[in-house]
Structure formats: C-alpha cells, structure tokens
Amino acid sequence: MNILLIGSGGREHALAWKMARSPLTSQLFIAPGNGGTGAVGENVVLDVANHAAVVNFCKLLKVDLVVVGPEAPLVAGLADDLRAADILTFGPGKVAAQLEGSKAFTKALCDEMKIPTAGYGRFADKQSALDYVRAEGAPIVIKADGLAAGKGVTVALELAEAEAAIEDCFSGAFGAAGAEVVVEEFLEGEEASVFAICDGERFITLATAQDHKRAFDGDEGPNTGGMGAYSPAPVMTPELVAQTEREILEPTVCGMAARGTPFQGVLYAGLMLTADGPKLIEYNTRFGDPECQVLMMRLTSDLVPLLKAAAEGDLRDAAVAWSDDVALTVVMAAEGYPGAYEKGSRIGNLDADFGDDVQVFHAGTEKRGADMLANGGRVLNVTARGASVREAQQRAYAAVDKIDWPDGFCRRDIGWRAIARES
DSSP: OOOEEEEEEEEHHHHHHHHHSSOSEEEEEEHHHOGGGGGGEEOOOOTTTTTTHHHHHHHHHHEEEEEEOOOOHHHHTHHHHHHTTTTTSSSSSSTTTTTHOOHHHHHHHHHHTTTBBOEEEEEEEEEHHHHHHHHOOOOEEEEESSSOOTTOOOEEEEEHHHHHHHHHTTTTTTTGSSEEEEEEOOSSSEEEEEEEEESOOOOEEEEEEEEEEEETTEEEEOOOOEEEESSSSSSSSHHHHHHHIIIHHHHHHHHHHHHTOEEEEEEEEEEEEEEEEEEEEESSSOOOOHHHHHHHHHOOOOOOOOHHHHHOOOOOOOOOOOSEEEEEEEEEEETTTOOOOOOEEEEEOOOOOOOEEEEEEEEEEETTTTEEEEOOOEEEEEEEEEEHHHHHHHHHHHHHTTSSSEEEOOOOOTTTTHHHHHO
C-alpha cells in the first residue's frame, strides 16, 4: 500500500516509524514531516490546508490510505473531502471531529447520552462567564471552547486566576478558539487517558496512558502540550477500563452514530478518576502527543491493517496486541517553552547508540545539510521500554543525557507517580 501520513510532530514520527515496519507498506509519504521522519519515509511539500491539492497528490501518487495525524486538519474537514474523492481515510469527518473541536459540543453529547462528566456552564460573553465563576467560586476550570494547541485550559485555584483566564479568552489570547468559553466544575482525583480505535459502529480499546502537562518538575509551572508520558497507566485497573468502556466510550460511539455523524478514527478519552468513578474531562479525536509515542513502542501487532479496517468501517476481524513492557517518553523542549523560544539551535549526538529499547522521535526539528536543528517548542521525544516504569525511566534519561543540546530542557521526573506506586 502507498500511505500518506499528514502531520509534522512527534506523534507523526512515531506513527511513521510503526507504519514503515508493516509488510503492507510499499511507500510512505509524510506531509510535511520533520527532521526525523525522512529516515522512515519520504517527506513531501504539500499544503495540507489546500484539500484539493491533497486529493490531487493522492491520485497522482496512487495513495491507498491517508492517515490524518493532527486535530486541525480533521476539524477543517480534510477527511470528508478525501472520502468524497473515494480516497480511503483514517480520521473523523468535520462534524465528528467537533468532539475535540468544541468543548460545548462534547458537553451536549454527554448530557444527551448521560456520560459522566464535570458540571459546566457555556458562555458567549465575558460578563456572563464572570458572573458564573463568581457565583460558583474557586477552584474552577476555564476552557476555551475551540482548539488552542493544548493551552486553552486553566485550572484556577483562586477566583482572580479564573477571572484572568476568562479575560484572556475573550480578549483574543486564543484567537477564535476563545470566542466561547466553557466553565467546569473542578474535579478531585487523578487523571488518566484511554485510547480506542473506532469504525463508526464499533470500537477496540487500545491502551491506557498518563501524561505530564506542567512544564517543570513536581507538576509546577504553566500547562504545555505535554512534557512526557508513560503507558500503561497503573491507576487504570481492568475494572476501571471496563467501566470507561461501558459508561463513556460505548455511549459516545452509539450517540455519534445515532446522530448520523459516525465517528471513525482515534477516540482519546481524557479522564478524571473521582471517588464516584471515571468522569470524562475531554475528548481528543486523534492519537495523543506525546502519548502516541509510548503506545507505538508497546504495540506489537501491525498498525496498518488496524487503521485500514477502521477506515473501511469494519473492525470485526481486527486484532491488537501489546507488549507487557512499560514505555515512557521524555519531551525535550526549547528553553522558554511554552512561552517564547528561539529556533535554529543545533542538536548533536543524535546518532549515539541509545540501545535497542530506546527510540528518539523528532517533533520540532529540521534537517539542514548535515545538521539537525530545533524548529519548534517541543523538539524531541526520547522514548524507552522497560520491565517497569523505573527501568523505562532510567533508560530514557540515560539517552537524554547523551544528546548534545544546550538550548533544550526537560523535566527530570516523568513517571514519578507510577514509580511511587511501584515502590
């Protein structure tokens, strides 16, 4: 099969690495890719916002399957336009992608299907939102309704922080994403994620993971797109996974199908494990980043037939198998991230011998001649397998310490919660 993978981040490098290992893959194109994806496929210059250009590329190169990695092209309807051109595509259509593209859309589905989630209010003007948080008090959660690259959520422990977050949203800090705001009840508990592949009617649960959103050790500092992750999540017992399937995933898939907007693609459920059981915090409609990296390290079955079966709308004969190993990834980011940061610094020693259980997935990199340069905020995902979280963590940080990048930084405590459980 000729496959086109849309995207340029660490998630896409991990997907490309896994798909390139499939005997079904004849040629793998990545648009636009990054400095690392060129080692496992062919990076192509393609304006993915120009859907007609993507369709023409697929027809010209006889692409058999398109896999859309990031959320923005999905919310923009790229999958719909590809399917309209009879091109097999993995990823939800525009309306189904509103499960990620609009917090209010997801909340309405939760109300309709009785999916457990936080209480909330939805507001299109600043004063109404401010009145609501002043009546409810803190702690409280403020969310820009639309896509904000993982940075549109504020967990406000003080009322002044909530008011400032609302001001940010309505003053344009998140662009169109902040035109509406969802204000949520603060949930007590531990966060975890569950991933499932859906074909529109059925789903196969993949695996669990936990990530680290805060920039600095000890879960301090601003929220980021994710500074590291590990899989599986020890807190997600088989009983909790089954409850999540029954109370959250199944009614979501059924509800979307009943609306006439079936969901085909990856359903990534961000959960809060409360005293009353798992509650849905939010959905993402694609593989997480950096969670995808740890999932791909643990997946022992072939990814390509799984994605193809979901795209064709029939997962009945699909299978998935996992290593019992733990996988853990450490994000190396440019100094200053998630605020202002410089691009163009050179990264050295990426050809070091990191060992068979380590993969360095590129996220924000650019290859220029013989040099690999930083070209984003989150730049590398140093990912390792081990028999335990501690072993995977030790291997990941040993690899981090071999990389020569003075202009980068990382957290040094990824996996701390799970290691405490192991101890």
